[in-house]
Amino acid sequence: MQLSQNYTWLLTDVLGRGSTGCVYHGRHRTTGAPSAIKVLSVDGMRRPPELQERESRVLAELDHPNIVRLLAVEEESVTRHRVVVMEVCSGGSLHSILNEPENAYGLSEDDFLQVLSDVVAGMNHLREKGIVHRDLKPGNIMRAFRADGKATYKLTDFDTARWLEDGEQFVSLCGTEEYLHPDMYARAVLRTSQPRAYHATVDLWSIGVTIYHVATGCLPFRPHAGPRRDQKLMHQITTRKPKGAISGVQEQANEKITWSDTLPSSCLLSECLKALLVPILASVLEADPGQCWSFDQFFAATKDLLQRELLHVYSLPQHTLHRVYYHAHDTWAQLQELLSGLTGVTPDLQLFFNEGRPLAATAAGAAAAARGHLPATTPHDPVVLASAGTGQAQAAAPRQIELHIPTFSRNTDMLQDVHTAQDAASAAIQIHRLSDRVAQEQVVARRAASWIRSKFEDETRTALQRLAEVKVRRDAAGDLLHKTRRLCTLATRQEQLTSAPCGVTEVEAAVRSACGRLEELEGRLMEVDASCAPGGDLSASWCQSVGFQPSDCSVERLAVLAKLSLDTLVQFDRDLQQRSE
Structure with missing residues (x-):
């Protein structure tokens, strides 16, 4: 157990580790209130004092619900190492959330929008204070829970943050490889470029990669061997990206890069949200500063998206x-x-x-x-x-969702088996989620078809009533024609009457033709009325369509399979931990 003036923590209760220190789950020694205790490591203590104090000084100036709150700055009682005490976020980091099998293909739409809203709000507060974070990534976004149980996301880890006014530049390097702006990547990772200055807009590249990661569950730029195993190709992908592309992936070794200007089909976001999100990603994932958006443009576009109504x-x-x-x-x-x-x-x-x-x-x-x-x-x-038209509307694109369905190797490799089990669990959860959505849509479709059928039935009966009125008028017209014919027979100038433009013969022929059409229309309306009635052909075909039926229990079966897949993953992971011990 370690102590500071007002806080205590166990070295075994680790919340996270970084390059300059370790974060522990601690408590106030008097009140017992939980907190996150960041203790600088030996490497962290070797840094100049102004760098050691930077995070606490930055946090002291920030006061926002989407930025982790500073509680105190103290010293560990024995080592005298600097201790930064912050509010604890019990929901874990966004990185750990994305590593869960149910989020392998990205967060749900509601969760994604919550992350986007909170992160943008936190970034906006940083810009108002003239601060650039310089290490934005899912690992530095924490999830906390409010009193009502809803999640909120907070920016954290301000070790590398600094004050930077508009137009000002910096030359120091910091950040995480996969989320670094290409210019910083070349110098920090490949060490191929000369020292240069960078603008605060490098944070926009990092947030673009983070947003893509949260939306899809994977990084946007990926060499086949992985971003850290093929760093040169990783840099080529980000710098040679066509304008408008938001991802570049090498599917197989030595193959060309597959570029895309859309989000993958496995993404859980709706088509309407994708259409709004893609232009934002395309505009911040630009290596050329002249092509990349400014912070003002980014905040304006995200505000426009987040303030929209949902229907x-x-x-x-x-x-x-x-x-x-x-x-x-x-x-x-x-x-x-x-x-x-x-x-x-x-x-x-x-x-x-x-x-x-x-x-x-x-x-x-x-x-x-x-x-x-x-x-x-x-x-x-x-x-x-x-x-209301008789033609076909635009058909929805077939739901061809690309999922990675793994197979277990015949060779015994516990670590590989854990990875395979995780992929299998992720796929099983995704299949269950998609099938549940289809089943819900079918329920809505049957209800909607019932409404349409009722409207169709009402309109048909209204048409039959009007047809009955027309038939009464038709009979009256027939009676009038009959009387007119008798009068014409008695008339001395019958030929002139008959040959007149509106003569009786033409009128009589028109009435007979109308009567025939009325009889035909009446027959069709009667057929429609019968088909709309309960048990009729139209009622049966619309309201009892083929697909997921409650009696099939298809969705419930898939839920059981997904649960078994998760149980298998837990067992494999437990076996691996026992073996390593």
């Missing part, structure tokens, strides 16, 4: 649930154009339903804010979009 929309023609992000001031017409781009259903053909009730905007309402016309939505209770 859950189920596209019945596509059988797809969309998360739609729109501005609160967008008009109904603008929202319709946005949905048209996502679904292919043009605004003039769009029909909206919620809980069985049609949603519509008047001509005046089309120019008003869409927000006033829309109910609160959830994935289980979305607005349903149908098409």
Whole structure:
């Protein structure tokens, strides 16, 4: 047990290790309140005093919910090593969260947006204070929990931070390889470039790599052998990246780099969010300072994204649930154009339903804010979009999700088996997650089809009522024609009457033709009415579609398989630890 003036900690209770010190889980000696105790290592103590004090001085100037809070600066009672006491973040680092099997393909959309919001807010506070972090990465972003149980993310580890005004430059090197700006990487890792000065915007490259990592579960730039085993190729990938590309991966040794300007299909983010996020990533992942965004541009773009309203929309023609992000001031017409781009259903053909009730905007309402016309939505209770047209809407892209399905080697290698078990557990969890989403969408589809069927049934019955009225008028017209014919027979100028432009013969022929069409229409409407009725063909085909059925228990079975995969991973990891001991 180690002590300082007001705090105590165990050397075995380690929260994290760094190049200059170690962080322990400690408590206040009087109140018992938990804290994070950072004790400088021998290497850390060898640094100049001003560098040893930098982190505490920086933290003392910062006061923000998304930056870890400084509690005290003390000395260890025996060694007199410097001790920095900070608030403890019990949720662990973002790096450890991303290493969990369920996050191997990135965080869920809600969690991702929470990370993005918190990190951007913390970075903005740093810029307001004229501070550059210089080591932004998932390992330096901690998760804490508020009193309501919700997670919040905080920037930490300000060992390398320094004050840097706009336009000012620095020459010292710091950071983590995979997240370093290419210019800093060349000098710090490859040691091939001459000393040069860097702007604070190098933090934007680091945050771009971090955002990509959080969204996808992997780094954007990856040589086949790994970023630390093939450092020259790693540098080539980042510096030769085509404009607009947000990732470059070498799939096999000695193969060309595969560039991409989109996020991978395995990413859990919705298509609408991807479309908003990709331009931001493309604009900060630029090695050329002249092409890279400024902090102001980055903050403006992320603010625009994070302040949007969320609308859950189920596209019945596509059988797809969309998360739609729109501005609160967008008009109904603008929202319709946005949905048209996502679904292919043009605004003039769009029909909206919620809980069985049609949603519509008047001509005046089309120019008003869409927000006033829309109910609160959830994935289980979305607005349903149908098409009034007879043609097919834009088909949704097939869900071809790229997953890494590993196979165990026949050779005994416990470490390799742990990695294989982790990949297998990650894939099993992802498959279960995707199947659960499909099953939920099918539930919404059946409900939506029921609503459409009810509307179709109501309109059909209305049409039959109007048809009955038309038939009454048709019978009256027939009776009038019959009387007119009798009068014409008695008339002395029957030929002139018959040959007149609106003569009885033409009228009688037109009525007979109309009667035939009415009879045909009535027959079709009766067929539609019968098919809409419970047990009818249309009702059965829409509301009892083939797919996941509750009786199949498909999703539950996949959940069991995912749990077994996790149990296997835990057992393999335990065996490896016992062997190493």
